[in-house]
Every structure is written in C-alpha cells, then in structure tokens.
Amino acid sequence: MCGIAGICNISSSESITEQKLAAMIDMLYHRGPDGKGFYVSQGIGLGHARLSIIDLDTGKQPIHNEDKTVWVTFNGEIFNYIELRDELRKKGHKFYTTTDTEVIVHLYEEYGDGFVSHLNGQFAIGLWDTKRKKLVLVRDRVGIVPLFYKQEAGSLIFASEIKAILAVTNEKPRLNPYALDQLMTFWSPVSPNTVFQDIYELSPGQLLVLENGKISKSNYWDWQFPESEDEYSSAGVDDLADKLHELLVDATKIRLRSDVPVGAYLSGGLDSSVLTSLIHHYSDVPLRTFSIGFEDAKLDESSYQKEMIKHLGADHSTIKCSNSDIADNFQKTIWHTESPVLRTAPVPMSLLSGLVHKQNYKVVLTGEGSDEVLGGYDIFKEAKIRQFWARNPQSKFRPILLKRLYPYLDLSKGQAYLQNFFGTAIQTPDLLWFSHLPRWETTARCKDFFSSDMKAQLNNDAIDRIAETFPSSMSNWHAFNRSQYIEAKSLMGGYLLCSQGDRALMSNSVEGRFPFLDHRIIEFANRVHPKHKMKVLNEKYLLKKAESRYLPKSIINRYKQPYRAPDIPAFFSSKGSPEYVHALLSKEKIADYGYFDANRVERLIKKINRGMAIGYKDNMSLVGILSTQIWHHTFIENNN
Amino acid sequence: MSVEEKVRGYILDNFLFTDDQSELSSEDSFMEKGIIDSSGILEVIFFLGEEFKVQVEDDEMVPENLDSVNNLVAFVEKKTK
Numbered sequence: 001m002c003g004i005a006g007i008c009n010i011s012s013s014e015s016i017t018e019q020k021l022a023a024m025i026d027m028l029y030h031r032g033p034d035g036k037g038f039y040v041s042q043g044i045g046l047g048h049a050r051l052s053i054i055d056l057d058t059g060k061q062p063i064h065n066e067d068k069t070v071w072v073t074f075n076g077e078i079f080n081y082i083e084l085r086d087e088l089r090k091k092g093h094k095f096y097t098t099t100d101t102e103v104i105v106h107l108y109e110e111y112g113d114g115f116v117s118h119l120n121g122q123f124a125i126g127l128w129d130t131k132r133k134k135l136v137l138v139r140d141r142v143g144i145v146p147l148f149y150k151q152e153a154g155s156l157i158f159a160s161e162i163k164a165i166l167a168v169t170n171e172k173p174r175l176n177p178y179a180l181d182q183l184m185t186f187w188s189p190v191s192p193n194t195v196f197q198d199i200y201e202l203s204p205g206q207l208l209v210l211e212n213g214k215i216s217k218s219n220y221w222d223w224q225f226p227e228s229e230d231e232y233s234s235a236g237v238d239d240l241a242d243k244l245h246e247l248l249v250d251a252t253k254i255r256l257r258s259d260v261p262v263g264a265y266l267s268g269g270l271d272s273s274v275l276t277s278l279i280h281h282y283s284d285v286p287l288r289t290f291s292i293g294f295e296d297a298k299l300d301e302s303s304y305q306k307e308m309i310k311h312l313g314a315d316h317s318t319i320k321c322s323n324s325d326i327a328d329n330f331q332k333t334i335w336h337t338e339s340p341v342l343r344t345a346p347v348p349m350s351l352l353s354g355l356v357h358k359q360n361y362k363v364v365l366t367g368e369g370s371d372e373v374l375g376g377y378d379i380f381k382e383a384k385i386r387q388f389w390a391r392n393p394q395s396k397f398r399p400i401l402l403k404r405l406y407p408y409l410d411l412s413k414g415q416a417y418l419q420n421f422f423g424t425a426i427q428t429p430d431l432l433w434f435s436h437l438p439r440w441e442t443t444a445r446c447k448d449f450f451s452s453d454m455k456a457q458l459n460n461d462a463i464d465r466i467a468e469t470f471p472s473s474m475s476n477w478h479a480f481n482r483s484q485y486i487e488a489k490s491l492m493g494g495y496l497l498c499s500q501g502d503r504a505l506m507s508n509s510v511e512g513r514f515p516f517l518d519h520r521i522i523e524f525a526n527r528v529h530p531k532h533k534m535k536v537l538n539e540k541y542l543l544k545k546a547e548s549r550y551l552p553k554s555i556i557n558r559y560k561q562p563y564r565a566p567d568i569p570a571f572f573s574s575k576g577s578p579e580y581v582h583a584l585l586s587k588e589k590i591a592d593y594g595y596f597d598a599n600r601v602e603r604l605i606k607k608i609n610r611g612m613a614i615g616y617k618d619n620m621s622l623v624g625i626l627s628t629q630i631w632h633h634t635f636i637e638n639n640n
Numbered sequence: 641m642s643v644e645e646k647v648r649g650y651i652l653d654n655f656l657f658t659d660d661q662s663e664l665s666s667e668d669s670f671m672e673k674g675i676i677d678s679s680g681i682l683e684v685i686f687f688l689g690e691e692f693k694v695q696v697e698d699d700e701m702v703p704e705n706l707d708s709v710n711n712l713v714a715f716v717e718k719k720t721k
Contacts, residue, residue: 420671420703445674448656600657607654615680 002061003028003049003506004073004147005159006126007168008135010213012154016045024157024164025049030336031075031160031506037061039071044128044135046073051509053077053362054259055099065105066094069130072108074101075160076123076145077513079254084118108136113207116220120254120518124160124202134211141221141519142369143191143204143493144512146502150199156210161503162199162338166639171198173639175632177457180340180595184446184624185462187342188494190469195339195631204493221519223485225526227476232529240528241546244521248546251518252278255365256285262513263288263356264365266316267563268304270376270540270555271367275515277550279365280312287314290364292352295322299564304555311552319355321348326570327578331630336507337499338635340627342443342620345565349504357508364510368496369517372488373525375480375533376540376560383435383483384534386422390429401537432467432474435483436490445617446624449596449604480530567619571626572608584629593632596625643692644713650687651709655680666709681706688712694719 005024007016018038025036025047032049039046039062048061054077062073078084081100084107089095093106100121107115108127113136116125122144127136137158139147149158150165159165166173176197179189192200202208205221226232233240252275256262264279266272266289280287289309293302302318309316326347333347334340356364371377382402389398402422424438425431433440440463450458469489474482505512515521525533528542535541539560548556571581583589585605590598604621607613613622641649648664655675656663670676676684684706688694694716696705705715 441674442677445677597657599659603653603657607657612654612683612686614683615677617677617680 002051002075003031003160003164004075004124004126005047005049005164006073006135006157007045008128008156008158008210009043010151010154010156010210010215014153014155016040016043018045020168021045021047023167024159027164027167028160030509033509035060039064039073039128041128041130043133046071046126046128048073051362051511052260053511054081054257055097056259058097059099059101061101063097063099063101063105065109070105070108071128071130072101072104073126074104074123075147076121076125076140077255077511078103078119078121078123079257079513079518080120082257113209116207120520122514122517126158132211134209137202137208137210138220139202139204139206141205142488142517142522143497144502144514144517146498147202148194148199149202149208151215152198156215158202162194162196163335163635165199166635173197173199173635175595175636177454178462180454180628181447181458182462183340184342185440185444186466186490186494187443188339188490188498190462190466190490191493196635204489222471223488223522223526224473225477225481225485227473229529231527233527237532237542237545240532241542243524244542245546247518247521247524248274248515249278249282251515251521252365253283255513255515255518256283258363260362261285261288261360262363262365263290263359263361265289265352265367265512266291266305266308266314267367268301268308268555269367269561270543270551270558271370271516273304273308273551273555274370274543274547275365275367276308276312276314277547278515280314281550287312288359288361289314289316290352290356290359290361291316291318292348292355293318293320294348294565295320296566296569299566301561304558307552307554317355317359319351321351321565323566323570323573325351326566327581330570330627331580331634333504333507334627334630335634336503337627338503338631339499340624340631341495341499342446342624342627343565344567344570344623345563346500346504347570348565349500350507353505353508353510356510362509362511363513364505365513365515367516368501368512369492369514370540370543372484372492373516373522374540374543375484375530376543377487378560378562379435379439379487380480380483380534381537381539382422382438383479384537386424386426386434387429387479389423390426393423393426429479432470432482433463433486434479436486437463442616443620446621449600449621449625451594451597454595478530480534481526484526567623568608568613571622580630581626584633585626589629590625593629593637595628595632601625643716644709646691647712647716648709650691651675651684654683654687664709666713668708669703670707671703684712688716692716692720 028049032051034052035050037048037060046062062071064071078100081103084103088106116138122140124145124147125138174197179193179195182189191203208217291305294300326344329347385401532542587598685696
C-alpha cells in the first residue's frame with residue numbers, strides 16, 4: 001500500500017503548488033515511508049507516498065503513459081498485472097517500469113473509464129487525462145483501500161486519509177452529527193459519510209469523474225445476489241467445493257506476487273488456517289506467520305495457533321496484548337482511524353502490524369472477508385433461527401435453537417429477556433434488515449448518552465433511513481443473502497476493513513492482502529445457494545468441505561470465536577486510569593465538547609468504578625464516548 | 641426511602657444514567673423501552689439481593705416480576721413479607 005493525495009481545480013484558478021501537495025503527503029508518511037513523488041500541471045496536482053513492494057528501483061510515482069498524456073497516483077495492488085501487461089504489450093503499449101501501477105495508464109488508453117473492470121486487486125486510484133483535462137478517482141470493489149475527498153473553494157481535494165485533506169483545507173473541521181448517529185448504530189458512518197462534516201469517502205466499487213467543471217459518480221461493481229431460486233448455481237456441492245478451492249488457490253497465489261517477502265496472519269481460526277495451508281501447499285513462499293494473544297484467557301486463541309504452527313511447520317512470531325497496551329495505544333489508534341470506534345479491537349491489530357514491521361515484513365495475507373462471503377458470522381445463524389421462529393412465534397421450543405448458537409446462554413434463566421432480545425422484529429420477518437435489527441438496536445443504546453444539543457440536531461432515526469442505501473433488487477433476494485449484503489456493506493466496509501483493517505495495518509507501514517475478497521470468489525459465492533454456505537447451522541460449510549483435507553479436524557470443528565479485545569477493563573482497573581482518560585472524560589471536557597451529557601457520563605463512570613458495568617451497552621458506550629472525545633481533542637481542538 | 645424510591649433510583653442511575661424522574665414511569669416496560677437488555681437483568685438481580693436480600697429463583701425470572709418499577713416493587717414486597 002501507499003498514500004495518495006491530490007488537488008484538482010473545478011472552477012478555481014489558483015495555482016497548485018508542490019509545496020501544498022507535500023503538506024498533504026507528509027501526513028501520509030506512515031503509509032509510504034520509502035519515497036515520495038509529485039506531478040503538477042495547470043489545474044492539477046498529484047502526490048504519492050511510496051511503500052515499495054513491486055519494482056523497487058523504477059516504480060516511483062506518479063507514473064505516466066508513453067507520451068505523458070495520462071498520469072496516475074496509485075495506492076494498492078493490481079494482482080493480475082502480469083497478465084494485463086502481457087495483453088497490453090500485444091496491443092502495442094510500451095512500458096518503462098515493471099510495476100503493477102503502469103498497467104493502469106495503458107488500460108485507460110485502451111478502455112477509458114471501463115479500465116477498472118479489468119483490475120483484480122485492491123486500490124485507490126487518481127488518474128489525470130491531460131488531453132481531456134479529466135480527473136478519474138476509483139476505489140476497489142469492496143473497500144479495502146481508503147479514498148476521501150472534499151470540495152472546497154472551487155477545487156476537489158482527495159487523499160488516502162482525511163488528515164491529509166485537513167492539512168490544506170481552509171475550513172475548520174467539525175463533526176457531522178448524522179455520521180456519529182450512524183456510527184453509534186451501525187458501528188460506522190454509512191458511506192459516503194465520514195464523521196467529518198463535508199468530507200466524504202468514495203464508496204467501494206465507485207468511480208468519480210471530474211471533467212468540464214462537473215463531478216459525476218457511478219458504481220462499476222456491487223454485491224449482487226440471485227433474485228430467484230433458478231439463478232443459483234445448479235452444480236452439486238462437490239463440484240462447488242472443487243471450484244471454490246480452485247479459485248482460492250489462484251486468489252492466494254496472485255496475492256503472493258511481490259518483490260519483498262510476504263507473511264500471513266494466523267489467528268487459529270478457520271479462515272487464516274485455510275490461507276496458511278494454501279500458501280504452504282501451493283507456493284514456494286516460506287511460511288512466515290504472525291499472531292496476537294491476550295492476557296485474558298477468554299479472548300485468547302493461542303492454543304489453536306500453536307496447533308496450526310505445528311501442523312504447517314511455520315516460522316511464527318506472536319505478541320501478547322495486555323490491558324495496559326490497549327490503554328497506552330488508544331489515542332494513537334484514533335489518530336489513525338480518524339473516527340470514533342465502539343470497540344478497542346483496532347488497537348491490538350495495530351500492535352500486530354507493529355510486530356510484522358519489526359520483523360522487516362511489509363506484506364501479510366489475512367483471512368478477512370471469508371465470514372461475509374462464505375457465510376460464517378453468528379448473525380447469519382441468529383437470523384436463520386429467528387426466521388424459523390418467526391414462522392411460529394408462539395413456539396416455546398423454536399427459540400431453544402438459540403442455545404446451539406450461544407451455548408453459554410442459560411435459557412432456563414431469564415428466558416423471557418433473551419427471547420425478547422432475539423425476538424426483535426419477529427412479527428416482521430420480511431423486513432430487509434431483519435437480521436441486523438437486534439444488533440443495531442442494542443448498539444443504538446449508546447446514543448442515550450448524547451447531549452440534548454446533539455439529540456436536537458438529529459431528526460430522523462438512523463435505522464429508519466438505512467433502506468435508502470439498499471439496492472432495489474434486494475427485496476427479491478434470499479434473507480440469508482440480504483444479511484450478507486448488509487454485513488459486507490456496513491460492518492465490513494465501514495469498520496473491519498478500515499479502522500480494524502487498513503488503518504491498523506498502515507499505522508506500521510504494512511500492507512494487508514485479502515484472498516477471500518477476490519471479486520471472482522465473491523461473484524462465485526454469491527451464486528451458491530445459502531443452504532450450501534450454512535448447512536443447517538454449520539457455518540461456512542462449503543469452505544470446510546473444500547479445505548478440510550488440508551486442516552486438522554480440531555480446527556475444522558472448533559467453536560467459532562469472534563475476535564474481541566478488552567474494552568472497559570483496558571481503561572479502568574484497580575491501578576486506576578491513564579491521565580488522558582481522566583482528562584477527556586471529566587465533566588468539564590464532556591460539557592466543553594458538547595456531544596454527550598456530562599451527568600450521564602459521570603454516572604456511567606461511577607458504575608464502572610463500582611465494578612457493575614458488565615453489559616454490551618456499557619462497554620460500547622464507554623469506548624464510543626472516550627474515542628469520540630479523543631477524536632475531537634485530536635482533530636478539532638488540536639488541528640493545526 | 642421506600643422500596644419504590646430505591647428501585648426507581650437504581651434503574652434511573654444504573655441504566656438511564658440520570659436522576660430525572662420524568663424519564664421513567666413506574667409502568668414502563670424495561671424490555672419494550674430498551675432500558676434493560678439480557679445482561680442488564682443480571683444487574684437487577686444482583687441489586688435485589690444486595691439491597692433487599694431478595695434471592696431470585698430461576699422460575700421467578702419472568703417479566704411479571706422484573707419488567708417495570710411496579711412489578712419489581714410488588715415482587716420485592718411479596719418476597720420480603
């Protein structure tokens with residue numbers, strides 16, 4: 001990965017200087033510490049911070065075509081660049097580097113804006129066509145690589161991270177209250193919103209064109225699912241498993257293309273175990289793996305990691321994360337996420353990328369995306385049980401299936417309360433967001449802490465408006481596919497790939513690669529019937545069928561453990577709290593920043609200090625409030 | 641302080657994080673209003689034990705006993721007779 005930035009005049013005639021671009025690129029040093037480059041011409045400036053991974057010698061960006069009429073600044077990887085370069089050479093294109101980046105300018109010459117559909121990769125692209133005075137911004141299909149923009153004073157400013165835009169904006173940054181409302185419901189703002197007022201992200205799968213003073217956006221790709229039973233693949237489950245395996249092998253192989261060594265994350269879960277097995281069996285790359293463990297045994301997966309290391313003979317490094325590690329690194333993490341968070345999980349992911357960096361690795365493969373693409377999350381199971389229950393809402397036996405999903409639930413105790421929670425919307429099982437309503441309603445309780453001023457600004461409930469972002473065909477999709485779509489577009493795109501993904505990785509100049517998010521796998525899996533993804537309540541059934549021959553049975557059959565990190569205990573312990581926590585959660589600071597009700601926050605802290613804050617709501621509220629205070633302190637109060 | 645005042649005070653302080661009495665009526669269903677979730681009910685049960693020495697049996701963990709201020713007050717009074 002790298003960092004990109006640029007400014008393009010829309011109606012402004014102000015000259016764009018390299019100095020201004022450098023101010024932006026300097027904010028992205030952590031994304032690209034290996035060098036920087038600029039292209040400045042009338043009305044346009046492109047900047048680049050480089051993390052050298054392919055063509056270490058001649059890959060300096062921005063890169064141009066044969067006659068220097070097309071220029072590109074590029075963050076990411078085009079994994080099929082070798083095949084694309086061969087095709088383009090046959091068509092007569094001349095290359096002056098061996099980079100993946102250079103295929104972009106030649107593809108653009110061949111196909112215009114349609115060039116993007118030829119790319120298999122993860123990318124944010126800024127391309128300038130000097131003949132047409134046309135800027136093209138593109139982001140990858142699922143949102144692995146970030147790209148933000150802002151219109152200001154007749155110019156379009158864009159960058160990999162918002163802090164680069166803040167470096168040159170003349171407007172004082174402020175919170176977008178609607179985006180915080182969305183974040184405290186769905187875990188992230190709904191794309192294209194960011195928590196910064198008037199700064200937007202380019203949505204995954206989107207292309208923006210600025211030409212003749214006009215900006216237009218179009219979607220070149222989205223998750224699509226069958227609208228009727230006969231649109232699902234008719235192949236048998238064995239054939240489907242073979243095809244999935246074949247795709248996974250290729251998706252992994254092309255993600256090992258690199259001029260620097262490539263490692264892999266190994267959590268001990270199914271997905272990272274599959275990936276490391278594929279690397280082991282189908283490539284010559286020495287298996288180098290990295291993992292994180294926790295002091296808290298309930299969150300720790302070290303035993304499974306050790307089993308896989310032994311099974312594969314990997315050269316492995318691990319790091320143990322303590323509660324104080326989280327508290328000590330939380331402020332820095334929020335500087336990287338540029339957004340409040342509801343869980344501390346991005347912090348250990350940053351510590352893990354720090355370990356990778358220290359071991360002189362720049363690239364890791366990770367299993368992220370498998371749960372969304374192949375049906376692994378508990379929320380899918382939960383929705384399936386609730387749908388089944390909804391067919392007979394009076395049944396006392398149907399909700400007992402929830403015990404299969406959450407074995408630790410004691411349904412004999414407080415059954416009415418659990419049934420009330422999971423029975424949310426049970427009278428309306430056709431609701432498009434039926435699967436996610438319990439989670440969203442629980443998360444939205446964080447908003448009870450909003451100040452009266454904040455509440456007064458929010459006229460509409462975030463959940464009521466979410467349907468505006470869904471495709472019209474969604475009502476015809478299978479309920480399982482709807483929940484996959486919502487999960488991919490909200491939690492994965494808005495949080496897992498950003499705060500917990502790219503930002504945590506790039507905080508230590510490490511590039512993550514995601515074989516399960518190869519668009520060929522997504523398009524294949526979206527045509528696989530849900531019954532093959534989750535057989536009864538056996539999650540990722542097709543993946544297990546495809547890959548079980550390479551994995552120990554204990555990994556295949558293990559209870560799925562969600563990745564979690566300590567929340568409240570990280571900040572409040574018998575030893576007290578860090579000074580910044582005291583300061584930012586003080587009544588004065590809460591009242592000063594104005595987002596939350598100081599009295600309510602004070603009562604939450606008293607409850608925490610009594611040792612009585614044990615529920616999801618209290619944990620998410622505390623992390624959400626603290627991270628919002630840090631965000632304000634960092635980007636609004638101290639923005640220079 | 642009456643049982644009702646203690647119960648109301650606890651729910652307001654612990655789940656609504658306020659002392660504004662107008663935010664909670666004695667008839668409000670904790671579940672319907674989203675005031676208490678499934679883990680929160682355990683906190684209520686701890687509270688009943690600590691404050692009133694009331695032990696809640698498994699078959700008593702039903703909304704009729706626990707799901708509003710009025711229900712809690714009636715339950716505590718029944719158990720402490």
